[in-house]
Amino acid sequence: ALTEKLNSVLTQLRRRGALTERDLDEGLRQVRLVLLEADVHYKVVKKFIDDVKQKALGAQILESLTPGQQIVKIVRDELVQILGGTRADLHLTQWPAVILLVGLQGSGKTTMAGKLAKYLAEREQKRVLLAAADLQRPAAIEQLRQLGAKLGYPVYAQGRTPLEVAEGALQEARKSSFDVLVVDTAGRLHIDEELMSELQEMKQRLQPAETLLVVDAMTGQEAVTIAQTFDQRLKLTGIILTKLDGDARGGAALSMVTITGRPIKFVGVGEKLEDLEVFHPDRMAERILG
Amino acid sequence: VLQPGRRLDDALLAQLEEILITADVGVEATTEIVQALKARAAARGVQDSSAVMELLKEILKERLRPAEGALHLRSDGQPTVFLILGVNGSGKTTTIAKLAQHLKDDFGKRKIIFAAGDTFRAAAVEQLGIWAERVGAQLVHHKTGSDPSAVAFEAVERALREGADALFIDTAGRLHTKHNLMEELKKINRVVEKRLGRAMDERLLILDGTTGQNAISQAKLFHEAVSVTGIVVTKLDGTAKGGSILQIASALKLPIKLIGVGERADDLREFKADEFVEALL
Numbered sequence: 001a002l003t004e005k006l007n008s009v010l011t012q013l014r015r016r017g018a019l020t021e022r023d024l025d026e027g028l029r030q031v032r033l034v035l036l037e038a039d040v041h042y043k044v045v046k047k048f049i050d051d052v053k054q055k056a057l058g059a060q061i062l063e064s065l066t067p068g069q070q071i072v073k074i075v076r077d078e079l080v081q082i083l084g085g086t087r088a089d090l091h092l093t094q095w096p097a098v099i100l101l102v103g104l105q106g107s108g109k110t111t112m113a114g115k116l117a118k119y120l121a122e123r124e125q126k127r128v129l130l131a132a133a134d135l136q137r138p139a140a141i142e143q144l145r146q147l148g149a150k151l152g153y154p155v156y157a158q159g160r161t162p163l164e165v166a167e168g169a170l171q172e173a174r175k176s177s178f179d180v181l182v183v184d185t186a187g188r189l190h191i192d193e194e195l196m197s198e199l200q201e202m203k204q205r206l207q208p209a210e211t212l213l214v215v216d217a218m219t220g221q222e223a224v225t226i227a228q229t230f231d232q233r234l235k236l237t238g239i240i241l242t243k244l245d246g247d248a249r250g251g252a253a254l255s256m257v258t259i260t261g262r263p264i265k266f267v268g269v270g271e272k273l274e275d276l277e278v279f280h281p282d283r284m285a286e287r288i289l290g
Numbered sequence: 291v292l293q294p295g296r297r298l299d300d301a302l303l304a305q306l307e308e309i310l311i312t313a314d315v316g317v318e319a320t321t322e323i324v325q326a327l328k329a330r331a332a333a334r335g336v337q338d339s340s341a342v343m344e345l346l347k348e349i350l351k352e353r354l355r356p357a358e359g360a361l362h363l364r365s366d367g368q369p370t371v372f373l374i375l376g377v378n379g380s381g382k383t384t385t386i387a388k389l390a391q392h393l394k395d396d397f398g399k400r401k402i403i404f405a406a407g408d409t410f411r412a413a414a415v416e417q418l419g420i421w422a423e424r425v426g427a428q429l430v431h432h433k434t435g436s437d438p439s440a441v442a443f444e445a446v447e448r449a450l451r452e453g454a455d456a457l458f459i460d461t462a463g464r465l466h467t468k469h470n471l472m473e474e475l476k477k478i479n480r481v482v483e484k485r486l487g488r489a490m491d492e493r494l495l496i497l498d499g500t501t502g503q504n505a506i507s508q509a510k511l512f513h514e515a516v517s518v519t520g521i522v523v524t525k526l527d528g529t530a531k532g533g534s535i536l537q538i539a540s541a542l543k544l545p546i547k548l549i550g551v552g553e554r555a556d557d558l559r560e561f562k563a564d565e566f567v568e569a570l571l
C-alpha cells in the first residue's frame with residue numbers, strides 16, 4: 001500500500017517533525033507513480049501533486065506521524081476533498097423529474113436505468129417511468145423492457161426516433177402522473193458529431209433535472225476528454241461510475257471530477273439491479289491510492 | 291506533435307513520456323521505452339526531435355510486431371470453434387457478428403453457428419439472435435438462467451453434425467476478479483474441449499480499447515483461466531489509443547489478432563503493428 005511504499009522510500013529521511021521539501025519531493029514522486037498506475041490522467045496528476053506540495057509545505061504536521069504517514073494523510077485528505085467537494089444527491093426539482101443517462105458504448109447505462117428506477121421507487125417511493133430511447137443497438141429496447149418487467153415498472157418505447165421516444169415518454173409521464181422519468185440512451189462516442197447533437201437536442205426538449213454521464217471505472221487516460229466533451233456539449237449534473245466491483249483502481253474518477261467539477265453521485269457495484277451505492281469519496285480515495 | 295529542430299533533452303523526454311502515458315501505455319512500460327530510446331539515441335548520435343520521434347516509432351513497432359497474429363482457421367473440414375470472452379460491455383457479442391462477417395467475406399466460410407452462451411443478462415440471447423439473422427448465422431440457445439456449458443455443448447454437437455464451417459460461443463461478460471464466474475468460464479472450456487477431443491481453435495479475449503491499466507490484470511487472469519489464444523481490442527474508433535497492449539504483448543506474449551473500429555458487422559480490422567504505432571503517436 002502507499003504508506004508502506006512511502007515509508008520505505010523515506011527511511012533515510014527518518015527525522016520526526018516537519019516535512020522538509022526534500023522529503024516531500026521524494027514522497028510525492030512515489031505518489032505520482034501510484035496515481036498514474038491508478039489511471040489518473042497525466043495532467044491531473046501533475047496539478048494534484050503541485051497542489052498537495054503547496055498545502056504540505058504550509059501545513060501543520062502532526063509530530064506523531066512518520067514523514068511517509070504525513071504525506072499519505074495530506075494526499076488522502078486532498079483526494080477526499082476533491083472527490084467529495086460538491087454535494088452528490090439527486091436534485092429531482094421538477095415534476096416529473098427527468099433523469100437523462102448518457103455515455104460511451106457498454107458503460108452500463110441500460111443497467112443503471114433499472115438500478116436508479118429501483119432505488120427511487122423503493123427508497124423514495126417515487127412512481128418511475130423508464131424510456132427506452134436506444135433505437136440503434138440490437139435488442140436494447142428489449143433489454144430495458146426485461147429489466148422493467150422484472151421490477152414491475154412500465155417502459156415507454158414508442159417512437160421512430162430517439163427524440164420521439166423521449167418526448168413521448170415525457171408526455172406520458174405528465175399525463176399519468178409519474179414522479180420520475182429515467183431516459184436510457186444509446187451509447188455513443190464523444191466525437192460522433194451527429195449523435196452528440198442528437199443528445200443536445202434531447203436535453204433541450206426534455207429539460208432534465210439530472211444529466212448523468214455513466215462511465216466504466218476501468219476507463220483509462222481518455223476519461224478526461226470523454227467527460228469534458230460530454231460536459232461541454234450537454235452540461236452534466238453528475239457522473240456515475242460503474243463496475244466498481246472489479247479491481248480497476250478508478251483513477252478516472254479523480255480525472256473527471258477535477259476537470260469538470262461535476263460530482264460523482266452513484267457507483268455501480270455489480271450486475272444485479274440492487275447493486276447500486278451512493279458515492280463515498282473516502283472509499284474512492286483509498287481505492288485510487290491502492 | 292513535437293516541434294522539429296528541438297534537441298533531445300529532459301524536456302523533450304518528458305513530453306514523450308506524456309504522449310505515451312496519455313495513450314495508456316502505463317508508467318512501467320513508458321519508463322522502459324524512454325530508457326531504451328535514450329540509449330538508442332545516444333548510440334546513434336540522434337539529437338533532433340523529429341529523428342527522436344522516428345526512433346521512438348521504431349522501438350514501439352519492434353515491440354508490437356511480434357504480437358501480430360492471424361486467426362487459426364481450420365482447413366480439415368472440421369468446424370473452427372471460437373470461445374469469445376471478456377469483461378462486461380467490452381464488445382463480445384458485437385465482435386462475434388464482425389468475426390462471422392469477416393469469415394464469410396474473406397474466407398468463404400458459409401455455414402456459421404452462434405451459441406448464446408450468455409444465459410444471464412437481459413436480452414443477451416435476443417441481441418445475438420438479431421446479429422445471427424443479419425450475418426446469416428444459425429443460433430443455438432436455451433432459455434435464460436440455463437447452464438452456459440449446456441448451450442455450448444449442444445452447439446458443438448450441432449456444428450459437428452451439420453458440418454458447420456465455424457462455431458462462435460458467446461459468453462456473459464464477467465469481471466476477471468469474480469472466482470465463481472471464472473470457474474464457469476473454465477467449465478465451458480472443459481466441456482467443449484472434451485466433446486471436441488481437442489482444444490478450441492481460438493479463445494479470444496475481447497478488450498475494450500478505452501480501458502486503462504486494468505487491461506493488464508484482465509489479460510493476465512483470463513489467460514490463466516482458459517489460455518487465451520488472442521486478443522481483439524474494440525472501440526478504437528474512439529479517441530483512446532489502447533496503449534496497454536504494449537505491456538500485454540511484452541509481459542504475456544499474447545497476440546493481438548484484430549481491432550474493432552465501430553458498431554457494424556464490417557467494422558473489424560487486422561491488427562497491424564505499424565499502423566497501430568502511427569495512430570498511437
Ligand SMILES: Nc1nc2c(ncn2[C@@H]2O[C@H](COP(=O)(O)OP(=O)(O)OP(=O)(O)O)[C@@H](O)[C@H]2O)c(=O)[nH]1
Pocket residue numbers: 103104105106107108109110111112134137140185186187188242243244245267268269270271275378379411463465
Ligand atoms: N460487474 C458489473 N457489471 C455491470 C455493472 N453495470 C453494468 N454492468 C454490465 O455491463 C454490461 C453493459 O451494461 P449495459 O447496461 O448494457 O451498458 P450500456 O451502457 O447500456 O451499453 P450500450 O447501450 O451498448 O452503450 C452488462 O453486461 C451489464 O450487466 C456493474 O456495476 N458491475
Ligand SMILES: Nc1nc2c(ncn2[C@@H]2O[C@H](COP(=O)(O)OP(=O)(O)OP(=O)(O)O)[C@@H](O)[C@H]2O)c(=O)[nH]1
Pocket residue numbers: 105106137187189376377378379380381382383384385408411414461462463464496524525526527528549550551552553557
Ligand atoms: N464504437 C464502437 N462500439 C463498439 C465496438 N464494439 C462494440 N461496440 C458497442 O459496445 C456496446 C457493447 O457491445 P456488446 O457486444 O453488447 O458487448 P458485450 O461484451 O457482449 O457485453 P456484455 O455481454 O453485456 O458483457 C454496444 O453498444 C456495441 O455496439 C467498437 O469497436 N466500436
Ligand SMILES: [Mg+2]
Pocket residue numbers: 109110111134137140184185186187
Ligand atoms: Mg444500453
Ligand SMILES: [Mg+2]
Pocket residue numbers: 382383384408414460461462463
Ligand atoms: Mg454480450
